Amino acid sequence: GDAYNVIPxxxxxxxxxxxxxxxxxxxxxxxxxxxxQGLGAAFGATIEVNYDANYPVTFNHPEETVFASDIAAGVAGDSHVHRAIQPVMGGEDFSYMLEARPGAFIFIGNGDTAGLHNPAYDFNDEVIPHGMSYWVKLAETALAA
Known part of the structure; x- marks a missing residue:
């Protein structure tokens, strides 16, 4: 049942x-x-644990993070780049890439909108040219090295 006074x-x-x-x-x-296991034994219940360890830690590598931040500063200006970001607890597919190769997971600002997983989130289309400029400059600089 789903009532508070019914033992399911x-x-x-x-x-x-x-x-x-x-x-x-x-x-x-x-x-x-x-x-x-202890709770099951204490209350005479059977407890089945299905534990899916989905994503590893999304860990940025220092050298690649500096490189990515410097490119962002060149595109948007240093005052628009937040370099001292605290670790993010999100589960992210990119973490598998960072386990295989050095890299950096970066965020591109989107203005003052609700968070990404919020139903009120509204993507700001005006940031697309800025984001594209960043990725083009990143690729050009990396390939020239």
Missing amino acids: ETAEIAGTVRTLKKEVAKKAEERIRSLC
């Missing part, structure tokens, strides 16, 4: 675990499994 036959809990270190992610999975 089954229950499902879902969530996301995000960390900044692989060893912490591994420890989190171990603790979740251990806690579930």
